Amino acid sequence: MNYRTIPELLIYLHEKYGSTSTPFKFKIDGVWEHINHDELREKVENFALGLLNLGIKSGDRIGIVSENRVEWIISDLAIASIGAISVPLFTTLTAKQEEFIFNDCQAVGVIVSNTFQLAKVVEVKTSIPSLRHIIIMNEQFESHDINVKSMKYISDRGSEIRTPQQRREIILEYSAKVNPDDLLTVIYTSGTTGNPKGVMLTHNNMVSNAIASKQTTKFDESDVFLSYLPFCHSFERIAGYYVAFSSGATVYIAESIDAVAGNIKEAKPTFMSTVPKLMEMVRKKIISAADNDGGAKQKIFHWALDTGLKYVHAKLDNNVSFFLQTKYKLADSLVFSKIREKIGCEKLCFVSGGAALAAEVFEFFLAIGYGVLEGYGLTESSPALTITRVENLEPGTVGMPLGNVEIKIAEDGEILARGPNIMKGYWNDERATMEAIDEDGWLYTGDIGIITEKGNLKITDRKKNIFVSSGGKNIAPQPIENLLTQSAFIEQCILIGDRREFNTALITPDFGELQKLAKNVGINFENPTELIANDKIIKVIKDDIDRLQKDLAKFERVRKFKLLSEPFTIESGLLTPKMSIRRHVVEKKYNDLIEQMYGIK
Numbered sequence: 193m194n195y196r197t198i199p200e201l202l203i204y205l206h207e208k209y210g211s212t213s214t215p216f217k218f219k220i221d222g223v224w225e226h227i228n229h230d231e232l233r234e235k236v237e238n239f240a241l242g243l244l245n246l247g248i249k250s251g252d253r254i255g256i257v258s259e260n261r262v263e264w265i266i267s268d269l270a271i272a273s274i275g276a277i278s279v280p281l282f283t284t285l286t287a288k289q290e291e292f293i294f295n296d297c298q299a300v301g302v303i304v305s306n307t308f309q310l311a312k313v314v315e316v317k318t319s320i321p322s323l324r325h326i327i328i329m330n331e332q333f334e335s336h337d338i339n340v341k342s343m344k345y346i347s348d349r350g351s352e353i354r355t356p357q358q359r360r361e362i363i364l365e366y367s368a369k370v371n372p373d374d375l376l377t378v379i380y381t382s383g384t385t386g387n388p389k390g391v392m393l394t395h396n397n398m399v400s401n402a403i404a405s406k407q408t409t410k411f412d413e414s415d416v417f418l419s420y421l422p423f424c425h426s427f428e429r430i431a432g433y434y435v436a437f438s439s440g441a442t443v444y445i446a447e448s449i450d451a452v453a454g455n456i457k458e459a460k461p462t463f464m465s466t467v468p469k470l471m472e473m474v475r476k477k478i479i480s481a482a483d484n485d486g487g488a489k490q491k492i493f494h495w496a497l498d499t500g501l502k503y504v505h506a507k508l509d510n511n512v513s514f515f516l517q518t519k520y521k522l523a524d525s526l527v528f529s530k531i532r533e534k535i536g537c538e539k540l541c542f543v544s545g546g547a548a549l550a551a552e553v554f555e556f557f558l559a560i561g562y563g564v565l566e567g568y569g570l571t572e573s574s575p576a577l578t579i580t581r582v583e584n585l586e587p588g589t590v591g592m593p594l595g596n597v598e599i600k601i602a603e604d605g606e607i608l609a610r611g612p613n614i615m616k617g618y619w620n621d622e623r624a625t626m627e628a629i630d631e632d633g634w635l636y637t638g639d640i641g642i643i644t645e646k647g648n649l650k651i652t653d654r655k656k657n658i659f660v661s662s663g664g665k666n667i668a669p670q671p672i673e674n675l676l677t678q679s680a681f682i683e684q685c686i687l688i689g690d691r692r693e694f695n696t697a698l699i700t701p702d703f704g705e706l707q708k709l710a711k712n713v714g715i716n717f718e719n720p721t722e723l724i725a726n727d728k729i730i731k732v733i734k735d736d737i738d739r740l741q742k743d744l745a746k747f748e749r750v751r752k753f754k755l756l757s758e759p760f761t762i763e764s765g766l767l768t769p770k771m772s773i774r775r776h777v778v779e780k781k782y783n784d785l786i787e788q789m790y791g792i793k
Contacts, residue, residue: 197395198272198376199367201438206233208440213413215437217459218262218445224458227262232269237363239343240270241350244362246301246325250275250369253297253378256424257281257290257313258305260445263329263343264423265433267303272395274366278377279390280424283309288743289388291316293380294323297390297619301325303343307333310340372396378619379426381571382658382666390619391571393426400612401574402434404594408579409543409565411463413440418461420446426575427545427664431465431567457536467546468553469662469693475556478531496523500559508585528560541565545576546664547691548651551587558585566590568649571666572628572635573597574613578649589648599649605640606655657775659690665747667695672741672748679736680705684760686773687750688786696789697753698782700760701733724755752789756782 195201205215211230218225227235248254254271256278258264271278279297281290283305290312294302300322304310310328314337317323326340333342353359376395380388419432436443444459446452452470482493503520506512532538541563544554549566557564563582568590569575577599580591593599597611614635617625629635640653659667669687676685676697683702689695706723709732710716717723724730733755741749760766766778779786 195438196372196399197367197370197374198269198399198434199370201399201434202233202236202269202273203364203367205229205437205440213440214442215440216262216265216443216445219447224444232266235266235347236269236273237359238347238350239266240273240363240366241353241359242346242348243270243276243301243350244274244366245349245353246346248274248276248301248325250366251375252276252301253279253299255279255281255290255294255297255299255302257283257285257302257309258329259283259448260419260423261305261329262445263305267329267343268423272370272376273363275370275374277375280377280379280429282422282424282745284745284747285312286743286745287312287315289745291319292387293390294320296380296387297378298322301327303327303329305329310335314340370395372399373616375616379424379571382668389621389624391426392616392619393571393574394616397574397613397615398430398434400596401430401576401594402438404596404613405430405435405576405579406439408581408594409435409463411435411439411441415439415441415462416459417441417443418446418452418455418459418464419443420449420452420455421465421467421546421664425546425664426571427567427569428465430574430576431543431545436463453535456540460537462539463541463543465543465545467662467664468544468549468691469547469664471542471544471549471553471557472662474535475553478560493527496527497556497559499523500528501555504555504558508587524561531560532562543567543579545569547660547662548590554587568651570635570637572615573609573611573637574615576613577609577611577637580648584646584648586644586646586648589644589646589650591649592647593649599643600634601641601643602636604655605642605652607637607639607641607649607651608634609637610634654690659687659695661689661695661747662691662693663747667748672744672750673697675740675744676737676750678740679733681709681733681736684773686760686775686778688779688789692790694747694751695749696786697737697750698756698778698785699733699753700756700758720757724757730755754782754785754789 195204206229209229211228214226214228215232216227254276256264256267268278279299302313304313310333313326324339327343327346329343331342331344372395374395375392376398377393378390380390382388417432417436421428421432423429423433446455482490499519500523503516506516543565545567554564565580567576567579569577576594577597578591578593597609600608602608610633638655639651640655641649641651644650659669661667667689673685673687676682681701682699684700686698687695703720706729710723713728715726715728737750760773766774
C-alpha cells in the first residue's frame with residue numbers, strides 16, 4: 193500500500209484500477225449511475241483547480257454541509273489534494289451553530305448541497321468575516337450574492353486551465369507537498385461547555401486508521417458497501433468511505449435513510465456500517481411481523497428464533513452438537529432464509545458503531561444468518577480503536593484493539609488509547625488538548641471499561657458527561673439543561689437521552705410561577721400535583737421549551753417531558769453537596785416515568 197495521505201490514496205487507486213473498477217454508485221432521478229477511477233480523478237482535479245483559481249490555498253479551511261452524495265466525496269478529495277482542510281458539518285445544524293463553527297475555524301469557503309443549506313449560510317454570512325466563497329452542488333439555485341457559485345461553474349473553470357496533462361501536473365505538484373502530519377480535516381464534536389470543539393485529524397491519523405481497519409476486517413475489492421450514515425461523521429467517513437475506497441470495493445450511496453430497505457435489495461451489499469438504532473428497528477419489525485401472523489407461523493418463528501439463539505450461544509462456546517446443528521439448519525430453511533430473502537440480501541455483515549449494541553440485538557442477527565462486527569472509538573481517535581474479530585466474538589463487548597492501537601485501563605477504570613490515529617488536538621484549544629492527551633500520548637476516552645478474559649474490551653460506564661444517542665449523535669446535556677432552565681416555569685431540569693432514540697427531560701417546575709399562571713388562566717387547584725397534571729399548564733411549558741430550543745439541532749431537542757411534584761434536594765439524595773444533580777440516582781428513582789416517555793411502560 194503505497195500511500196500515506198489521501199491525495200496519494202486517490203493516485204494509487206487510479207493507477208491500479210483506471211476505468212476497470214467502479215468505486216461509487218449513486219442514484220440520479222431514480223436510476224443508479226456510477227463513476228470509475230478515471231472519471232473520479234478527473235472530476236477531483238478539475239474541482240481542485242477551480243478552488244485554486246478562487247484563491248483557496250493550502251491550510252485554508254473549507255466547510256462541507258451536504259447529505260451523502262458523490263459530490264461530497266469529490267469535494268473532500270479535491271480539498272485534500274491542494275493541502276486545504278475540510279470542515280464537514282451535519283446538515284441538521286442551525287444557522288447559528290454553523291456561524292459559530294465557521295468563525296471558530298475561520299473558514300474561507302463553504303460547499304453546500306442545495307438551496308436549503310445555502311440559505312442557512314447566507315443568513316449568517318455577514319457575521320463570518322473570513323468567509324469569501326460559497327459553492328453549491330446543485331446547478332439550479334437562486335442567489336444574488338456574487339460570492340455564491342455552482343460546483344459545476346468552479347469545475348468548468350478548472351477544466352479550462354491549460355492542457356489535461358498540465359492540469360494533472362499542477363495537482364500532482366500540490367499533492368506532493370501534502371505531508372502525512374498535515375491536517376486533513378477538523379471535525380466538530382459536542383463539548384461539555386456547550387460550544388463544540390474542533391477535532392484536528394491529520395492525513396496520517398485517518399489513513400493509518402483506514403489501513404488498520406481494512407486489515408482487521410479483511411475487506412477487499414470483491415466487497416460491496418451500502419453507505420447511509422453521514423460522511424461528516426468520522427465513523428462513516430472511515431468505515432463507509434475511506435476503508436471501502438482503499439479496498440477497491442464498490443460503495444453504493446444510499447438515497448436516504450428512508451430508502452435503505454429498498455437500496456439493500458438493489459445493491460445487495462456484503463458490508464454495511466450502521467448504528468444500533470437501525471438494527472434495533474429491523475429486529476423489532478421482524479418479530480412484530482411474525483407475531484401479527486399469529487397461529488402456526490408465529491409458533492414456528494419463535495421456535496426457530498429460540499433454536500437460532502441456542503445455536504449462536506453454542507457456537508460462541510465452540511460446543512455445537514450434531515442435534516443442534518441439524519435443528520438450526522431446519523430453522524434456517526423454514527424461517528431465516530425467508531427473512532434474508534425478504535430483506536433482499538443473502539450475504540451481509542453489519543459493522544455497528546457510534547453507540548453500544550445490545551447483546552440481544554447482536555445475537556439476533558447472528559441467529560438469522562448475518563454477520564455482525566462491533567467497533568468502538570471516538571472522533572478524537574479517527575475514530576476506530578477496537579473492532580470485534582469473527583474468530584473471537586463476544587456479545588456485549590466491542591472487540592480487540594486494532595493492530596496499531598494500544599488500549600489500557602487506568603486505575604480509576606477509564607479507558608486510555610494510544611496510536612497513530614490519535615488526534616493532533618483540539619482547534620485553538622490547547623488546554624482541552626492537554627486534558628485529553630497526556631505527555632506520553634495516551635488519549636483519555638472518558639469511558640469506563642474492562643478487558644475480558646477473551647481479550648475484548650467491554651464498556652461498563654461513561655465517565656464524561658456526554659450522551660450518545662442510539663443514532664450515534666454526541667449530545668452534551670448540561671448546556672441544554674441550562675438553556676431550558678431559562679424558562680420562568682422551570683426550576684430544575686435533567687436531560688435523558690443516552691443510548692436513546694431522542695431526548696426527553698424530567699423537570700421540577702417553579703411552583704410560584706405556576707400558581708401565578710394558574711390564576712391568570714383561571715385554573716383552580718388544591719395542590720401541586722393537580723397543577724403539573726393540568727393540560728393547559730403542560731401546554732404553556734411545552735411552548736416555552738420549544739421557544740428556547742429553536743436554535744438547537746433536531747437531535748438535541750427535547751421531544752417529551754414529565755413534570756415532577758418535588759424538587760431535587762440534598763436531603764433527598766438527588767443533589768450533591770455542591771448542588772449538582774446526581775444523574776444516575778434521579779434516573780433510577782424516576783425510571784417508570786422515563787420509560788413512559790419512550791413508550792415502554
